[in-house]
Amino acid sequence: MSTNVDTESCMEKGMDKGVKNNVAKSVAIVGLGWLGEPLALALLSQGYMVSGSTTSADKAERLANAGINTMVWNINEPLPAVWPAALAANTVVLCVPPGKVENYATALGEVARLAARGGVQRLLFTSATSVYGGLGLKTEDDANPDSERGERMLAAEQAVQSCGVPEVLCLRLSGLVGGNREPGRFLAGRSFEGGDEPINLVAQQDLLRFIPAILAKPCWPSTLNVSAPHHPSRRDFYCQAALLRNLPPPEFSGGGQGKSIDGSALSGWLGLSYQVTDWFAWLDERNAKTAQS
Template sequence: MKILVIGAGWLGTQLATQLKADGHELWLSSRNVTKSSVVAEQFGHFVLDLAQSVRPTAELESLFKDALIICTVPASRTDGDGYTRAVAQLATLMKNCGALACIHLSSTGIYEGLTGEVDEQTELLLTDARIEVLAAAEQLINKAVPCCTLRLAGLIGPGRHPARFLSGKQAGLADVAVNMVHSTDICAAVSAIVQQKLWPELFNLSSPAFCSKAEFYLTACELASLPAPEFEPKNTAAAPGRRVLSTKSQKIAGFSYQYESALAALPFCS
């Protein structure tokens, strides 16, 4: 299968490596030519800057036609309009150029403001501007082509050690759930989804077993030899945390989480 990964970043390159090993034809995009020499050593490469106005060229039309598109464009916390425009342009390209389908890497940040257990059927707080941006992006792509939306928990893995997130900082409540997913598990899930052509679909990807925020970050900082974060005293009046359930993704045939809990993934982060 011809697969185009939009974004040759930290996760995009890992996904491309896995899918190439699966026997697929891989192309990666970057926003400018500076990355082309590095990417082109292993994969096909093309330039696509979704921050600018994009017109479909003959090259893009040929690449997109009948291809599976994997969208790794990250949602910006400071430029929601820019993210929406980028996704809208990609959706238009896919539709107009005859793409086969899309795997859209969204975020479990879409559940912000909610407490307790949340899953793919949970009603979202669309009055929140950031959540509205994430939901709108999901809808744009789903309307363009058949889409498998993956809502990813916090990203950890090689080159992305969670100790750096909160080391030496105020870290909030200690006993709330931490929702994380290792890049190895993301790659394995995407591999199984591609093999079975599971689109349209929606899955949360998050390590299944509960792990408290304090246990996770204290262990992470100890392993990385970094100063520990500081947590607030336990407050029984505080709102409960949010736990992202990944029960549905655990039913994907041929896929299982290598790291059942985020704590188990820590030795495999760097």
Template sequence: MLGSGWLGLALAKHFTSHNYTIKVSTRQGEKQQKLIAQGFDCYLVDTETQTSISDFLSADTLIVNITNKNLAAYQYLIESIEQSPIQHVLFVSSSSVYQNINDWVTEDNKLEDENSILFQIENAFKASSGFKTSVIRFSGLIGPNRHPGRFFRGGKQVKQGDTPVNLIHLADCIGIINSIIEQDAWGQTFNGCADTHPIKRDFYPFASQQLGYPVPEFIEEESLHYKIVNNAKVKQVLNYRFIYPDLMQIPQEAYE
């Protein structure tokens, strides 16, 4: 598990509870000690320093879940993986790789932004013949300690109020990743997003009121720029059933 942030740590806890042998990484020595104290086999890994990570990469499957956008660092990581026992890589990406076409985007309709560094990193992993890569493109992440009602606190104004949101709950992120690994769904690209896409003007006031916060203000704009992320493939290929398919029906306790 390369990366132990909000999603990475939740994944580590999930797989540990399902009797997988897990290694996690962090770039911070203090955090490493905390994770070791919590019982995790935690390694100090910084891909930008390009130091040896062979001990960390002694595994069957690697989940890459870091925010680094340094292409050279990823090239070094890929070379390191090719020299390791790892057979499968799951790269956690983002639906931000798609262009804003004011319509639906799927994994197969070739609407990625060719200039996106993230898209270039995806392709670098896929191009390796040393291991098989699957890519999961998550939309905006919500869940415990990430309630969307807090996104626009303190007078922050909302742009593009009449555009649809693309969001996914942490529980479904974990569920989709678990399905990919358990079903050996390698060599694939998947979108991870809830079924529903309410417009911001409806969703964020609803989310704010759920917490008792003031309704955010919206900036009126004539020109709209958006995409609607289609999630049909994870349901068809993985037979995945969403825990929280409807963003307007997620109970408050799901954010606790």
């Protein structure tokens, strides 16, 4: 799968479907969780009409009070016959992690096809870089999973890409940090192999810059990676993250080459650089903010 785009033909399709120049600035986010909720609030502040779904009635009420039209929807349950009116929008962001859904690829494909039948014109699926197996540098064309999780994620991408929505982008996210996801706790006090393997991470703050910029673009590629350009070793990063939180550092045995995810195509396409370019500086800044609060 390539990030290259036939801009002229895509612009023509966008004009036919009412996408060009941000026509119909309406977004529905299926999955108002760690990423979906702050994304909804960010888009609301930028003038979008925002709706979304959650499995929690309390959260639905809280977000409705914040101006986000929120419905309770568990996609593990039988789907409705038609796309929910509460989620009527030009663009849908599918932001549901695999751990929350049974038969992940099948379920997401059914939701995406329902969206297509409901008139959705653009769909952004938050996939993951687990679709890449092997060693070395990985770009968008290198999807070849070597794990059950990666195979499941690639199957979900294929199901979503074939759903019938005119434009679909699978945004392959590296490991997620920031917000309440504290990397110092991820591996603290445990033992692992592969201490020399590079980390592949993206901070919430960068996702909340990149995704609105993607939604504003008139023409999407089919896949893009999101991974900060700094790839220190797992040993160096997670030991430092734990120590800054006064937690026992993990112990690593062995080296390991691992893989590095190239996230440069995204920033080049958007003309928008990553804010986090040094993970140790990010850890220090996060630790300082926590100490002040």
